[in-house]
Amino acid sequence: MARAALTWGVLDLAREASISTQTIVRFERGEQLRSSTVAAMRDALEAAGIEFIPENGGGAGVRFRKPSASD
Secondary structure (H helix, E strand, O other), rough: OHHHHHHOOOHHHHHHHOHHHHHHHHOOOOOOOOOOHHHHHHHHHHHHOOEOOOOOOOOEEEEEOOOOOOO
């Protein structure tokens, strides 16, 4: 969902996270990855402006981070 919000393809996320496209495909199929690999993807998405929302009764999700005063 975060990739879609940014209109990023697999290649975009792979480049930004410095991982292979096959790793992203495996993750999106539900396969387990190393925590460091998942963190690299999350870091890349957060750097692009995505905020991850914890489950709060309505399910986990993503949204664009609100710009701070310094943005």
